[in-house]
Amino acid sequence: MVMFSATWPAAVHRLAKEYMDPNPVKVVIGSEDLAANHDVMQIVEVLDDRAHYERLTAFKISLHWLNRMGSI
Secondary structure: OOOOOOOOOHHHHHHHHHHOOOOOOOOOOOOOOOOOOOOOOOOOOOOOHHHHHHHHHHHHHHHHHHHHOOOO
């Protein structure tokens, strides 16, 4: 399992400890003193095993089209 977070607030730490076995590995790029950008929206999707591939494929297609339109 992989989790990404722009920050490491207590809630994210608790989630990592709950779902990562036995101890989460924390990788920090830059300073830990950074504050979250409130203009960034995080979306969490919990999927069953069968839905992972379909959702990833749909996400990659959406990124492709956003890139072609110059949105990203």
